[in-house]
Amino acid sequence: MYTNNRGRETVCFVIRAVPYKESSLIIDALSMDMGRISFVAKGARNVRSSLKSMLQLFTPIKVTLKGLNNGLKTLVECEQAGKQISFLPPTLFSALYLNELIYFLYKIEDDSTGLFSAYTEALNMMLDERKVEMALRNFELTMMEELGVGIDFYHESDSEKVVNPHTWYLYRLNKGFIPINSDLISSNINVDEVYRGADLLNILERKYTPSSLRAAKRICRQNIQSLLNGRELMSRKLYLEYIESDVKYADSFKDSFQNRREKANKSRVKDKNRKGCSSDRITSKDQQEPQVDNQVSENLNSSSVPACSDV
Numbered sequence: 001m002y003t004n005n006r007g008r009e010t011v012c013f014v015i016r017a018v019p020y021k022e023s024s025l026i027i028d029a030l031s032m033d034m035g036r037i038s039f040v041a042k043g044a045r046n047v048r049s050s051l052k053s054m055l056q057l058f059t060p061i062k063v064t065l066k067g068l069n070n071g072l073k074t075l076v077e078c079e080q081a082g083k084q085i086s087f088l089p090p091t092l093f094s095a096l097y098l099n100e101l102i103y104f105l106y107k108i109e110d111d112s113t114g115l116f117s118a119y120t121e122a123l124n125m126m127l128d129e130r131k132v133e134m135a136l137r138n139f140e141l142t143m144m145e146e147l148g149v150g151i152d153f154y155h156e157s158d159s160e161k162v163v164n165p166h167t168w169y170l171y172r173l174n175k176g177f178i179p180i181n182s183d184l185i186s187s188n189i190n191v192d193e194v195y196r197g198a199d200l201l202n203i204l205e206r207k208y209t210p211s212s213l214r215a216a217k218r219i220c221r222q223n224i225q226s227l228l229n230g231r232e233l234m235s236r237k238l239y240l241e242y243i244e245s246d247v248k249y250a251d252s253f254k255d256s257f258q259n260r261r262e263k264a265n266k267s268r269v270k271d272k273n274r275k276g277c278s279s280d281r282i283t284s285k286d287q288q289e290p291q292v293d294n295q296v297s298e299n300l301n302s303s304s305v306p307a308c309s310d311v
Contacts, residue, residue, distance in 0.1 A: 007066040007076045010034055013119065014055050015099040019045065027055060027075070029063075030102050030119055035110030039065050039073040051078060058095060058123060059084040070108055085123045093239040094132050098122060098139055100233045101224070105147060118142035133217070134208050140220040141203075149227070151219065152176055153204035165198035171219060173226055192218055 012029040015036075020026045025044040031037050044051040054061050060082035067073030087095050098119060106115065118139050125135035144150050156163060157176035163169070169177035171193050177200060180189070195215050202212035203219075 007064045009062065009064050010037075011060055011062050011081050012037065013060060013116075014057055015102050017041075017055060023049075025051075025055065026072070028103055030106070030116055032116045033113055035112060035115070036102060036106045036108055037065070037073065038108070039063070039067070039075050041075045041078070051075075054078055054080050056084055057099065058087070060120075085127065087126065089242050090239060091126055091129060091132055093235050093242065094136055095123060095126060096235040096238070097136070097233060100235050101140070101143060104231060104233075105143065105227055110146070112146055115143060115146045133213055134206075137203075137208070137213065137216040137220055138206060140224060141216070144220075144223060144227075147227070149174075149223070151223065153200045163197045163200050165196070165201055167197045169195050169197060169200065171195060171222075173222060195219070 010031045010033055012031040012034075014027055014029050016028040017025045020040060023043050023045045025041045026038060027041050028036060028038050041051055041055055043049050044055055055078070059080065062079050062081040063075060064077035065073040066076050085095075102115070102119070122135040122139040125131045125138075141151070154163060155161065155176070156169070157172065157178045163177060164179075168180045170180055170189060171177055177195065180194065196211070199209070199212040199215040202209060203216045208216070
């Protein structure tokens with residue numbers, strides 16, 4: 001970010017926009033070098049405002065702001081700094097989840113640049129549906145580090161000993177990974193809190209396997225829920241509603257398909273019955289015709305016409 005006569009410039013992503021007065025918006029954004037910032041976009045809700053197309057989610061914008069540090073600023077200038085990254089459900093809800101984490105957990109005007117880079121990388125990774133889980137875990141881990149509550153996947157709890165890939169560990173929130181010994185085995189252990197050392201080291205290096213990705217999800221979820229302090233995220237609610245509606249649609253489609261198939265089977269039975277009734281009324285003249293067809297068929301079979309497989 002740098003300062004000119006009109007204000008301070010930075011590049012940012014809008015993470016939240018709420019109506020303000022008659023025609024304006026209050027924007028919360030993640031900036032490249034100021035952390036999370038808030039500013040007023042005057043007239044942004046007007047029909048003819050050019051700001052409407054720029055103040056969109058997942059769109060990098062270059063802004064010039066005026067105002068005091070650590071306070072609500074005023075937007076002076078705005079221009080698009082890159083293409084909008086578009087998502088469809090269910091990936092859309094994962095991207096919205098990132099925005100909510102930033103809004104509820106990240107500080108106003110922290111001068112760190114790490115989270116902005118992690119956010120940009122996550123959005124681009126999520127364009128590939130196969131990498132959505134990895135993108136989420138990478139962002140969550142980076143965010144916890146930026147917040148000062150990062151997880152040490154390299155050392156055992158309260159020790160300088162390095163995590164052993166062949167050892168099983170019990171994870172305790174804010175304490176770390178405790179090697180499982182005979183004393184712990186004899187106690188009641190929650191299976192969801194037990195992890196292989198090899199998975200922990202893979203998470204540390206961001207080298208995900210199916211096993212380490214599942215482990216990372218459980219560990220991150222436990223920590224994020226603690227940081228949110230019971231707050232319900234709208235992105236998760238929307239995702240669950242989407243999944244539920246998708247299941248209902250699939251069930252209704254299945255029922256509809258089965259009904260159509262049953263009707264088709266009944267129609268075939270009726271047609272078969274009609275044909276059976278009509279065959280009983282064949283006249284003697286009609287009965288003589290198949291004899292001619294049989295004779296033609298015998299002549300064809302005795303001729304030198306090649307079989308289909310020989311053509």
